[in-house]
Amino acid sequence: DTAVSQTPKYLVTQMGNDKSIKCEQNLGHDTMYWYKQDSKKFLKIMFSYNNKELIINETVPNRFSPKSPDKAHLNLHINSLELGDSAVYFCASRNRGSSYEQYFGPGTRLTVT
Amino acid sequence: DQQVKQNSPSLSVQEGRISILNCDYTNSMFDYFLWYKKYPAEGPTFLISISSIKDKNEDGRFTVFLNKSAKHLSLHIVPSQPGDSAVYFCAARETGANNLFFGTGTRLTVIP
Numbered sequence: 001d002t003a004v005s006q007t008p009k010y011l012v013t014q015m016g017n018d019k020s021i022k023c024e025q026n027l028g029h030d031t032m033y034w035y036k037q038d039s040k041k042f043l044k045i046m047f048s049y050n051n052k053e054l055i056i057n058e059t060v061p062n063r064f065s066p067k068s069p070d071k072a073h074l075n076l077h078i079n080s081l082e083l084g085d086s087a088v089y090f091c092a093s094r095n096r097g098s099s100y101e102q103y104f105g106p107g108t109r110l111t112v113t
Numbered sequence: 114d115q116q117v118k119q120n121s122p123s124l125s126v127q128e129g130r131i132s133i134l135n136c137d138y139t140n141s142m143f144d145y146f147l148w149y150k151k152y153p154a155e156g157p158t159f160l161i162s163i164s165s166i167k168d169k170n171e172d173g174r175f176t177v178f179l180n181k182s183a184k185h186l187s188l189h190i191v192p193s194q195p196g197d198s199a200v201y202f203c204a205a206r207e208t209g210a211n212n213l214f215f216g217t218g219t220r221l222t223v224i225p
Contacts, residue, residue, distance in 0.1 A: 004156070033212060042115070043157070043202065043215035055211060090156055100145050100206050102213060104156030 003027050004105040006091050012111045013081055021076045021108045023091030032074035033092040033102060034066060043090070049074055050096065081112045116140045117205050119216035127224050132190040134219050136203030139184065143205040147213065148177060148188045151200045160201075161188070193223045 004025045013019050025032065034046040047066045048055045054066065063079045078085060088109050092102040118137045126132045134148075144165040149157035163170040163177045163186070170177050176189045190197055203216040 031211065035215075040217060041200075042217050045212040045214075048211045092156075096211070100213070101147060101159045101162065104149075104158070106154070106156045 004091055004093055004103050006089075006105040006108050008108060009106065010109050010111075012113065014113055015081055015083060017081050018077070018079045019081060019110075020078070021089055021091075021110070023074050023076070023105055024072055025091075025093040025103070025105075026072065027093055027095070027103060029093035029095045029103070030071065031094045031096050032068070033094070034074065034076050035090040035092060035104075037088040037090060037107070039087070046076075046089075047074075078110075081110075083112050086110055086112045115217075116143075117203055117214045117216040119201075119203055119219050121219050122217070123220040123222070125222045125224060126193045128195055129192045132188075132193045132197065132221055132223065134188040134190075134201050134203075134221065136186045136188075136216055137184060138186075138205055138214075140205070140207060140214070141184070142207045143214075144208045145206040146177070146179060146186050147204045147206075148175075149202040149204060149215075150197075151202060151218070157202055190221075193221075195223045195225050197221060198223045 007022045031050040033048045037043045067075045088107045090107045091105040094102045147162040148160040150160045151157040161175045179186045200218040200220045202218045204213040
């Protein structure tokens, strides 16, 4: 039973397009995250979100926007895709009341051509 | 500016021997440290953690050591097994913060 799932697993698209990556967690966690892993394998936080608070890493371009239809989902929408957006994007979740461990999804490899 | 650093991109160890993965950090506000293991095409999975009030935490074959004065932590795997071959990420939490800071990972290869 998958705890944190992401779709799609692979996404190839052209520059200038708008795309979304979906994330769902069935762990009952109250906080979700998006991370970007770049070509140097560096995992960097993009957003953290619970039902009260969205925290945005200031280095993230405003072309990226998280959207949460409910507590179990945090989708990532990207406008006007650029070559530099090519990376692996990981969704994660955590229960703020319990521990600091975050549970990660399998990742979405985005390739912008 | 990278606050968590793993200076060894790779490590090879014979099966049965000890694997030691190292991690350094610069932020004195970090109060909790975690190790994650990642297989190809999968997300990182939590392995073991340690609070800054401790200097050692052990879970089976895995032990994490924290040296606060040196801002250094290490993960020991004894004995190493071929299934331990993966990329290991060190991560840290800043007091009061909601997210984790990750290192760039060390690829461990355990040779049968």
